[in-house]
Amino acid sequence: xxxxxxxxxxxTLIWKGLxxxxxxxxxxxxWYVILLVLNTAGILEIIYLxxxxxxxxxxxxxxxxxxxx
Numbered sequence: 001x002x003x004x005x006x007x008x009x010x011x012t013l014i015w016k017g018l019x020x021x022x023x024x025x026x027x028x029x030x031w032y033v034i035l036l037v038l039n040t041a042g043i044l045e046i047i048y049l050x051x052x053x054x055x056x057x058x059x060x061x062x063x064x065x066x067x068x069x
Contacts, residue, residue: 008041015042015049022053 016035023032031048038044 012039012042012045015045019045019048019053022049026053 019035020032023035031052035045035048
């Protein structure tokens, strides 16, 4: 049983580290805190990495100023 617990801890640590690193580099503070606080055995981290972080951040369209010349 102890071996299973150690393997689960390593599994979780790897996914949590990857997800926290990605959230920090994408400056997603809310995701960072959620991933840091919740322990879900890597499930939330995997969802974040494969479904949320893979999407490009929305870039607002450039604002145009009227040309009054």
